[in-house]
Amino acid sequence: MAGCKINFVGVFVLQMIFLTLFWSHDVESYGLKVGFYEKSCPRAEMIVSKVIKDVMAVAPSLSGPLLRMNFHDCFIRGCDGSVLLDSPTRQSEKYSPPNLSLRGFNIIDKVKTALETACPGVVSCADILALVARDVTAETKGPYWEVETGRRDGKVSLFNDPIDPVNGLPPFFADITALKQSFALRGLSVKDLVVLSGGHTIGMSHCSSFENRLYNFTGKGDTDPTMDPNYIAKLKLKCKPQDQLTIVELDPGSFKTFDDSYYKLVNKRRGLLESDAALLNDPETRAYMVQATSYGSTFFKDFGVSMVKMARIGVLTGSQGEVRKVCSKTN
Incomplete structure (x- = not known):
């Protein structure tokens, strides 16, 4: 039994090392940077800011949910926009218990529509979440920071992705x-x-x-x-x-x-x-x-x-993933 216990501990330590390396890779080598859309969609951040400014003027209570949406997205599968995906059988992240309280998906859709009108197929939904989080914070008299962009959108979103302190969202009762x-x-x-x-x-x-x-x-x-x-x-x-x-x-x-x-x-x-x-x-x-x-x-x-550090978790860049045309479904 003692030997089995040592084996288990060893496996657990290796798992911890692997996961830490996976989540905390060097962002510089993965294509994120401030001003990623400077040439491909130069007004991208201005468009996001304008939509959020208009929304906050009439619905300031959405600031918290929209900020939290970025956190919920990044802690499951990384910052890949997977929390936005719908499922006809309600089997995507959006329908898991911790995410049922999220609000503001229609605002993300509104931002995406405005961006698609200006620059079709350019700005990812994962980047929209990061930009919106910054803008709702600034619009509620909080800080403003430069957002690194260049994320791509994931194609996988699972209801039963682990919801626990190790692999998923830390629960509200976590010590x-x-x-x-x-x-x-x-x-x-x-x-x-x-x-x-x-x-x-x-x-x-x-x-x-x-x-x-x-x-x-x-x-x-x-x-x-x-x-x-x-x-x-x-x-x-x-x-x-x-x-x-x-x-x-x-x-x-x-x-x-x-x-x-x-x-x-x-x-x-x-x-x-x-x-x-x-x-x-x-x-x-x-x-x-x-x-x-x-x-x-x-x-x-x-x-x-x-x-900024959180928004680097598990990102997809380069040729990974895709840039969704509609945030709630894959291309």
Whole structure:
């Protein structure tokens, strides 16, 4: 038995090394660069920006979902636009439980239509997701960063791609160990983890994602002792047991503005999700959360840097994949 255990550990370590190498390749050699469409579609970024500016003027609550869509895409199969693909049998990523709460697919379609009118068959849907994430952040008073482009679109999207801390999206109940492992496998640091979590400043969540913290944390009808009891009382007024429909702001009172108040709330034990609260359980993430709300905070700059790093995960470039004509289906 001891020999088998050593074998298993060895295989696991090799798997970790392989996955880390796969996700964190040298982006320079894979064709991503700022201004990739400078000659083939010179107005591409202006077109995306104009559509998003118009959308944010009438529907600012879509900023969070559109930013989150980029994250959900990159953490499954890499940043290849696979989260956008439809399936007549509902067997693509879009229909897996973690993605059912995503909104704004019609906005991505709107951007794609505008780009196809200007430059048919040139700008990938994967690049659209990266550009839209930057533009919704900027439009909600957040940072602006230069987006590397040149991604190609993937042709595969699977409902049952693993949804776990190792191979897929880290779940909302992930602890700090699982979160750090999930990010590390994709070439992202602990700092990237806590910085990108700051995107929850413009997010929303369904009551079902944190209901157990309010009503049945350990299976005994109790509440999560790590959460501010006054916050729990307020949440119970909005979320009744087994409520599947109601959505709650991750950053109450400020969810339409990209700012540092998410960190202030988590520091006060008012992080809505267990994965938010988990950031208090690591010295490095906890220290950054204090720094992000202090004078001289580097959060805005750091967020752009981490978004660029995330957008390099598992990209397809060159002759790989395709450039979809319609984002919801392959050519």
